[in-house]
Amino acid sequence: MSTFVVVGGDAAGMSAASKAKRDDPDLDVVVFERGEWVSYGACGLPYYVKGEIQSLEDLVSVTPEEFREERDIDLRTGHEVVSIDPDGRRVTAEGANGEVTRSYDHLLIATGAEATVPPIAGTDLEGVYTLGSMTDGRDLREFVSRSRSAGTFEQPDRGPACRFLETCTAPVGIVGGGYVGIEMAEALAANDFEVHLFQRGDRLLKSFSEATSEAVADHLRRQDVALYLDSEVEAIAGEDRAEGVVTSDEEVPVGMVLVGTGVRPRTRLVEDTDIELGPTGAIATDAYRETTVPDVYAAGDCAETEHVVTGEPAYVPLALTANRHGRAVGQTVAGDPAEGGPIAGTAAVKAFDVEAARTGLVGDEAARAAGFEPVTETIEARSRAGYYPEGGTVTVTLTADRPSGRLLGASLVSEYGEGAVHRSHAVVAALSEGATVADLENYDLAYAPPFNTTWDPVLTAAKVLGGKL
Amino acid sequence: MSTFVVVGGDAAGMSAASKAKRDDPDLDVVVFERGEWVSYGACGLPYYVKGEIQSLEDLVSVTPEEFREERDIDLRTGHEVVSIDPDGRRVTAEGANGEVTRSYDHLLIATGAEATVPPIAGTDLEGVYTLGSMTDGRDLREFVSRSRSAGTFEQPDRGPACRFLETCTAPVGIVGGGYVGIEMAEALAANDFEVHLFQRGDRLLKSFSEATSEAVADHLRRQDVALYLDSEVEAIAGEDRAEGVVTSDEEVPVGMVLVGTGVRPRTRLVEDTDIELGPTGAIATDAYRETTVPDVYAAGDCAETEHVVTGEPAYVPLALTANRHGRAVGQTVAGDPAEGGPIAGTAAVKAFDVEAARTGLVGDEAARAAGFEPVTETIEARSRAGYYPEGGTVTVTLTADRPSGRLLGASLVSEYGEGAVHRSHAVVAALSEGATVADLENYDLAYAPPFNTTWDPVLTAAKVLGGKL
Numbered sequence: 001m002s003t004f005v006v007v008g009g010d011a012a013g014m015s016a017a018s019k020a021k022r023d024d025p026d027l028d029v030v031v032f033e034r035g036e037w038v039s040y041g042a043c044g045l046p047y048y049v050k051g052e053i054q055s056l057e058d059l060v061s062v063t064p065e066e067f068r069e070e071r072d073i074d075l076r077t078g079h080e081v082v083s084i085d086p087d088g089r090r091v092t093a094e095g096a097n098g099e100v101t102r103s104y105d106h107l108l109i110a111t112g113a114e115a116t117v118p119p120i121a122g123t124d125l126e127g128v129y130t131l132g133s134m135t136d137g138r139d140l141r142e143f144v145s146r147s148r149s150a151g152t153f154e155q156p157d158r159g160p161a162c163r164f165l166e167t168c169t170a171p172v173g174i175v176g177g178g179y180v181g182i183e184m185a186e187a188l189a190a191n192d193f194e195v196h197l198f199q200r201g202d203r204l205l206k207s208f209s210e211a212t213s214e215a216v217a218d219h220l221r222r223q224d225v226a227l228y229l230d231s232e233v234e235a236i237a238g239e240d241r242a243e244g245v246v247t248s249d250e251e252v253p254v255g256m257v258l259v260g261t262g263v264r265p266r267t268r269l270v271e272d273t274d275i276e277l278g279p280t281g282a283i284a285t286d287a288y289r290e291t292t293v294p295d296v297y298a299a300g301d302c303a304e305t306e307h308v309v310t311g312e313p314a315y316v317p318l319a320l321t322a323n324r325h326g327r328a329v330g331q332t333v334a335g336d337p338a339e340g341g342p343i344a345g346t347a348a349v350k351a352f353d354v355e356a357a358r359t360g361l362v363g364d365e366a367a368r369a370a371g372f373e374p375v376t377e378t379i380e381a382r383s384r385a386g387y388y389p390e391g392g393t394v395t396v397t398l399t400a401d402r403p404s405g406r407l408l409g410a411s412l413v414s415e416y417g418e419g420a421v422h423r424s425h426a427v428v429a430a431l432s433e434g435a436t437v438a439d440l441e442n443y444d445l446a447y448a449p450p451f452n453t454t455w456d457p458v459l460t461a462a463k464v465l466g467g468k469l
Numbered sequence: 470m471s472t473f474v475v476v477g478g479d480a481a482g483m484s485a486a487s488k489a490k491r492d493d494p495d496l497d498v499v500v501f502e503r504g505e506w507v508s509y510g511a512c513g514l515p516y517y518v519k520g521e522i523q524s525l526e527d528l529v530s531v532t533p534e535e536f537r538e539e540r541d542i543d544l545r546t547g548h549e550v551v552s553i554d555p556d557g558r559r560v561t562a563e564g565a566n567g568e569v570t571r572s573y574d575h576l577l578i579a580t581g582a583e584a585t586v587p588p589i590a591g592t593d594l595e596g597v598y599t600l601g602s603m604t605d606g607r608d609l610r611e612f613v614s615r616s617r618s619a620g621t622f623e624q625p626d627r628g629p630a631c632r633f634l635e636t637c638t639a640p641v642g643i644v645g646g647g648y649v650g651i652e653m654a655e656a657l658a659a660n661d662f663e664v665h666l667f668q669r670g671d672r673l674l675k676s677f678s679e680a681t682s683e684a685v686a687d688h689l690r691r692q693d694v695a696l697y698l699d700s701e702v703e704a705i706a707g708e709d710r711a712e713g714v715v716t717s718d719e720e721v722p723v724g725m726v727l728v729g730t731g732v733r734p735r736t737r738l739v740e741d742t743d744i745e746l747g748p749t750g751a752i753a754t755d756a757y758r759e760t761t762v763p764d765v766y767a768a769g770d771c772a773e774t775e776h777v778v779t780g781e782p783a784y785v786p787l788a789l790t791a792n793r794h795g796r797a798v799g800q801t802v803a804g805d806p807a808e809g810g811p812i813a814g815t816a817a818v819k820a821f822d823v824e825a826a827r828t829g830l831v832g833d834e835a836a837r838a839a840g841f842e843p844v845t846e847t848i849e850a851r852s853r854a855g856y857y858p859e860g861g862t863v864t865v866t867l868t869a870d871r872p873s874g875r876l877l878g879a880s881l882v883s884e885y886g887e888g889a890v891h892r893s894h895a896v897v898a899a900l901s902e903g904a905t906v907a908d909l910e911n912y913d914l915a916y917a918p919p920f921n922t923t924w925d926p927v928l929t930a931a932k933v934l935g936g937k938l
Contacts, residue, residue: 011923044856044918058856179917308913319923320916341911348915357915387513387527421920422891425912425927429898432912442810443894443901444777446817446826447789448648449513451890454480454788458894 001028004333005091005104007081007269009033010040011319012300012326013110014062017073019330027334029073030102032093034080037134038064043319045137049144050187056134076100086273086293106295106333109270109283110326113263113301113317122236128257131180143256144191171196173245173254175233177204180260182216182351185225196226196252198233198245205349208358209397209411211378216413219354263317265302278304280315287339289329299325308342308432309360309408310370316345344431348421355416357424360409360431362399367408372401374408377465381457383418385449392418396461398437405436405469423458437466470497473802474560474573476550476738478502479509480788481769481795482579483531486542488799496803498542499571501562503549506603507533512788514606518613519656525603545569555742555762575764575802578739578752579795582732582770582786591705597726600649612725613660640665642714642723644702646673649729651685651820654694665721667697667714674818677827678866678880680847685882688823732786734771747773749784756808758798768794777811777901778829778877779839785814813900817890824885826893829878829900831868836877841870843877846934850926852887854918861887865930867906874905874938892927906935
């Protein structure tokens with residue numbers, strides 16, 4: 001009997017394990033997961049902290065018991081793999097009852113990513129959080145509940161008078177204006193905290209278009225989030241607990257700090273092996289997610305993958321890729337080789353009452369860096385027929401390559417519910433097919449007054465950009 | 470100076486006139502429109518009748534004055550073109566001041582479509598309406614207002630006691646379960662009429678999937694619309710006014726009847742010319758919308774066009790195609806030949822609180838008729854992450870060709886706001902690019918919990934269908 005060992009029990013790992021076992025029931029499938037949680041939706045954590053999701057268990061799509069009993073997977077939670085021996089084809093894990101060593105025929109490394117923390121003073125203080133794991137989510141929810149049930153902030157003498165909201169209980173700091181920072185701004189503001197968001201660069205969501213960043217920033221300000229752009233955080237002040245965010249300009253008193261400055265792939269396990277990292281610093285893989293060592297695969301947030309526009313390795317650790325590539329590895333291991341396909345770097349985010357999406361190479365700088373001769377255009381259009389009683393504005397940025405007319409990327413933003421995210425799907429499809437702007441302009445997209453203008457905003461953007469090529 | 474004459478002043482005609490004049494300001498652009506309205510959004514008429522749009526003028530995107538004064542187009546409203554002389558390159562129109570004959574270098578026929586009425590007794594009675602024109606819309610709105618201000622129906626002695634709604638004022642009949650019938654059911658029900666909808670076939674929206682038809686029918690019933698499926702209307706009863714809808718089974722007393730049984734292209738003008746009709750009965754055109762007579766173009770609801778999946782002529786008279794092809798003709802006439810591109814037969818409809826879209830060849834029957842060996846799958850999926858507080862169900866039907874794996878079409882339905890329509894955009898793009906189901910499955914679509922599940926329902930459908938190929 002062949003053995004498939006999986007290191008890491010979240011999206012990529014459990015997708016692979018499930019698919020492999022389903023396709024080849026004779027396969028012996030073993031998963032080592034160092035924590036207690038498997039197959040959980042980390043993307044839902046901000047909504048748990050916000051209070052819209054009642055239980056952490058709600059984020060779990062399949063429980064450990066279901067994997068074990070219904071899917072016949074040998075899932076070992078509480079087991080951290082501490083070494084891989086590719087020559088001997090075995091891994092060693094440490095659990096509560098000591099070490100376990102398992103031989104494998106195929107191995108998948110799905111160790112995920114971990115939240116990064118900037119190298120500044122004070123990040124180890126109490127009251128400084130990251131949001132990478134279920135445990136992080138639980139800690140943050142407890143902080144919110146504690147503060148709210150106290151009726152006021154834990155250290156009321158530290159905070160300034162609430163500057164923005166009549167109902168706010170205390171100032172909190174968020175370091176980083178990416179997805180996590182923005183989603184947590186919503187989650188904390190919804191719980192009446194006064195949110196101070198610090199972003200090193202001059203705009204939020206820097207992989208989106210400037211128009212998108214500005215729309216989101218404007219909206220956050222209208223939601224009484226205090227934005228500090230171009231603001232490098234130099235330290236988190238405090239004796240035992242976080243008491244302030246220190247920038248070169250000022251110290252902003254806060255009673256809690258969330259650090260959301262990105263993630264890095266968890267690759268320590270492969271450091272002393274022949275499993276190579278790629279140019280992005282994540283584990284290098286081929287189209288089948290096989291690493292530089294035969295029969296050893298890597299998928300999900302620990303691995304890099306190829307970009308559909310550039311064809312080059314890219315590291316964009318997101319949930320769909322982890323699921324898709326994990327599943328592909330499972331199918332491959334079960335004997336039917338499957339490519340998971342490249343990524344387009346597509347991402348979506350809700351920020352209070354706006355929504356935004358991006359895909360491909362957005363903006364001239366990114367496109368030029370990839371060797372293209374870019375043209376970028378941004379348009380604003382009604383989200384529904386102008387005469388229709390509902391509706392808002394969709395802002396669409398498209399980037400294309402001038403010589404070839406090829407579409408390279410897009411960034412969209414609209415009020416929540418006005419379809420920026422779902423409208424990006426057409427662009428993703430176009431990128432996947434190597435389509436030109438002229439191709440996109442001619443797509444026969446669905447139209448009716450409650451859903452768009454006759455020319456959907458994406459088509460209008462293509463029409464305008466096409467005129468500039 | 471070269472002259473471009475356009476027959477018909479709605480979407481295709483005015484798009485062509487505007488584009489031609491913009492691209493070549495020296496061009497003499499003349500538009501003959503038999504009515505008073507130009508460039509109006511007929512798709513908005515149901516919402517005007519419903520009362521959500523206050524004025525018919527709101528449906529007009531550009532006024533006649535703007536066309537004349539700002540765009541320098543010689544727009545002759547109230548002028549009906551009565552003959553075309555392709556050999557002499559001239560058209561003759563009748564207006565209030567008699568006949569006008571104009572020579573042309575290029576001619577566009579954009580006469581649109583007209584509502585069909587079944588050949589049954591009683592369609593000429595008072596109280597029988599269609600919804601094709603602005604005038605129709607005005608008449609219907611007046612009927613609604615009159616009935617509502619009377620506090621009850623005009624002929625209260627004719628109607629039965631309201632069977633469905635406590636607040637309803639009177640029963641009305643709708644003949645036809647397509648877009649117009651369904652949108653008008655919503656419009657009339659919103660005004661407290663008791664709606665009886667008669668459909669000849671066994672399902673509504675017959676170009677959509679059965680799953681979509683059933684979902685819409687179920688929803689209409691929950692909205693207290695009385696559905697009569699498999700119900701051929703044999704006559705409209707009444708002396709002077711419509712008083713009932715007669716089927717083979719019964720006579721349903723109603724005080725008004727809306728006939729929404731489809732449209733046919735207005736082609737009378739070309740009957741005695743060499744401008745040929747195609748197999749669909751609409752005016753035949755090539756990729757540039759040029760008819761069988763050189764320099765004579767046809768675009769919009771009077772013309773047929775090629776289908777992106779079959780490559781064959783198709784007649785799907787919808788707004789985007791009219792706008793797009795009109796614009797392409799304008800560009801061509803101005804000296805820069807442009808193809809408007811094929812259609813995918815994409816359509817969207819809102820029905821009370823559900824939304825639906827379809828594109829391409831939907832279902833085995835349609836695909837088989839086009840020479841494919843089809844496989845069709847329908848899935849139901851959550852519209853947003855299962856743990857997210859908002860959300861509903863998206864039902865996706867995909868049809869593919871088994872030997873090639875090529876995607877052929879899709880039909881989607883969801884609660885209104887849960888994205889069936891915008892999600893169809895990815896499928897339209899895929900069809901336009903000749904993509905396979907495997908291609909679609911690998912699209913890196915945007916994901917975040919407020920917008921979809923990790924695998925968007927469209928991807929899930931592709932995954933399931935891919936497993937059957």
